[in-house]
Amino acid sequence: MKDINEIEEMTTEALEAASKSDTVIIPSGLRKSLETALIAEELKNVQSHPKHKPFLIWGPALVAAAAGLSVLFYVANTPKDTFSDPEEAYAQLERTFRYMQSKAEMVNDITENAFNLSK
Amino acid sequence: MKKIITAAVSILLTFTLSAQEGRSIYNRYSEAENVSAVYISPAMFRIMGKLPEMNLSGNDVPFSSIVKSLNGFYLIESENSSINASLKADAEKMIRSGRYELLMEARDSGQTVHIYISGDEQTVDGLVMFVDEKDSVAFINIDGNMSRAKLEKLIADSASDTQ
Numbered sequence: 001m002k003d004i005n006e007i008e009e010m011t012t013e014a015l016e017a018a019s020k021s022d023t024v025i026i027p028s029g030l031r032k033s034l035e036t037a038l039i040a041e042e043l044k045n046v047q048s049h050p051k052h053k054p055f056l057i058w059g060p061a062l063v064a065a066a067a068g069l070s071v072l073f074y075v076a077n078t079p080k081d082t083f084s085d086p087e088e089a090y091a092q093l094e095r096t097f098r099y100m101q102s103k104a105e106m107v108n109d110i111t112e113n114a115f116n117l118s119k
Numbered sequence: 120m121k122k123i124i125t126a127a128v129s130i131l132l133t134f135t136l137s138a139q140e141g142r143s144i145y146n147r148y149s150e151a152e153n154v155s156a157v158y159i160s161p162a163m164f165r166i167m168g169k170l171p172e173m174n175l176s177g178n179d180v181p182f183s184s185i186v187k188s189l190n191g192f193y194l195i196e197s198e199n200s201s202i203n204a205s206l207k208a209d210a211e212k213m214i215r216s217g218r219y220e221l222l223m224e225a226r227d228s229g230q231t232v233h234i235y236i237s238g239d240e241q242t243v244d245g246l247v248m249f250v251d252e253k254d255s256v257a258f259i260n261i262d263g264n265m266s267r268a269k270l271e272k273l274i275a276d277s278a279s280d281t282q
Contacts, residue, residue: 059120077146082157086166089159093167093186096194096259097273100248103232104274107225 140213141193141247141260148206153199159192164263185273189263198255210249210258219247222271229253234274236267243267 002010010018083089149156159167168187197203213219219235226232230252237245243266248259 077142079142079145079149079158081160081163086163086170089163090167090170090186092157093192094182100274103250104223106227106232107223110225110227
């Protein structure tokens with residue numbers, strides 16, 4: 001009986017001739033055991049790729065967790081009002097807009113100077 | 120399904136992070152040395168909206184109508200030279216996010232002024248002003264739902280009126 005190394009070294013033609021030879025004894029039940037092995041392999045493949053049901057559970061949970069984290073992050077990063085008195089806050093806003101006006105006036109001055117120079 | 124949930128999570132996180140622009144700059148620099156910081160919350164603006172009508176002197180735009188349309192105010196004035204460069208970089212990063220357009224820019228005597236606004240033809244939903252002087256910088260961010268015409272008149276036209 002040939003060993004596995006000798007079988008691997010055989011050519012295709014030699015393998016075909018050996019398969020047709022009546023001296024090769026095929027064990028009984030070989031066909032059945034091969035079919036069983038193939039079915040078992042197929043079942044293993046099916047079980048290793050389960051349906052996507054678990055995603056339907058953790059997917060919405062992930063969205064809810066992201067929403068919760070977003071809210072927590074937003075609240076944690078909200079600063080405290082500088083003024084407790086609305087009139088003080090109003091006065092600050094007024095000062096700020098006056099400051100913005102003074103800077104805009106700078107733009108007007110530059111434009112006017114450029115216009116005068118061009119005359 | 121997986122793609123929809125991933126997209127929803129990304130949008131949620133992006134929205135949260137993008138809403139932090141002025142706030143994140145304020146939080147980062149408000150506690151630093153030689154920095155003056157002012158924050159006015161939406162709640163305070165609602166209270167201020169109930170104050171009597173007032174105009175800035177020399178201006179015919181009712182200032183309180185602008186105030187009523189605001190819902191966030193951040194001011195950072197820094198004389199801390201060690202953070203001025205990074206404050207400027209953060210403000211520029213905020214502007215480059217694509218939301219803002221340049222309203223006016225001026226350079227004079229070592230001072231640079233930039234005013235940016237965001238919104239559409241009728242409404243301004245955000246304003247950023249950045250003033251870079253030799254030893255100090257000022258960052259102002261105002262959020263709200265302001266009439267564009269009234270705001271531009273308040274800032275630009277009124278400056279020429281005072282001359």
